[in-house]
Amino acid sequence: MIWSLIILCGVITFLIRFVPLSGIISSDLPLSVKQSFKYIPLAVLTPIIVSDLSIMENKNFFIIDNFKLYAALIATLAALIWNNVLATISIGMASFLIMSNF
């Protein structure tokens, strides 16, 4: 079942890349449709981040001792300053480890 899922995702990803080059669709999409594309990755990745930070568990807010939340805020700052994937992850992870162990 996992294999089918991987292959299905692969086919969809390939089709997204191939369809414009195939000539099937017009390259002249409405402006509003083109504009919407820039928001999609942000709009889909943010819920995953929010969910992983466990800000709300069992319908209760979990903020005060939520070290992941604080580490994520520090990582956001690092991303703003350095714009580097490795630096962001390293600083976020180090902050989390320090806060949860001391």
Add this chain to the structure above:
Amino acid sequence: MKKWKIFKQGVLEELPLQLGVFPFGVIYGVMAIESGLTFLQALLMSSIIFGGASQIAFVQLLSNSSPFGVIVTTVGAINSRHLLYGISMVEYLNKLSLSWRVMLAYLLTDEAYAVSIRKFINNSDNSILHYHLLGSGLTLFVSWQISTLFGVLIGNDLPEFLDLQFIIPLTFIAIIVPMIKSKSTLLTVITAGISALIFKNLDINFWIILSGLFGVLAGMFTIRLDKK
């Protein structure tokens, strides 16, 4: 000879970007093994899907036992921006044979696009420009496969105290923060985030997709703010 030269140029221009790509591939490999995928599944996903952020989202959702429909839709949504890449490149590639277009479509990722579109725009009368995209795309492909292999191999050997699942939101933060360049993109993030808190706690199955939809709508409704 000229084809080889332009191919090599694509390779060389793509190489510096691998400093960012390689660790990302290693992280994917580690997370894939952590999520319970087999060695082969984790490794081959990098050539079957060949899309960094979407692969990490895939393994994250899989480890949370998300419905398969959510996984497929999320992967498609994350990679949907590649549709725009194709649209902006079609005028340079539409005279190529089908096999060429299939191959280049497969290689059309963020980093290859970023490097080659500049070349295309500055040399629009050159009929062998596609060799540049072949060079940049293949470089990224090779780097992604090697880094995945590296991550998959060390995936089981990392110390227990590292909460590896936490790498996923950190990776996504690293990806989205540079994309927040305007008020409308910021409002997209805020709306998608708040919606996720609400919909997930209402136990709605497709909460990621629904939150994403609200985020996109927020961006589109507030796009006028960017022009002021």
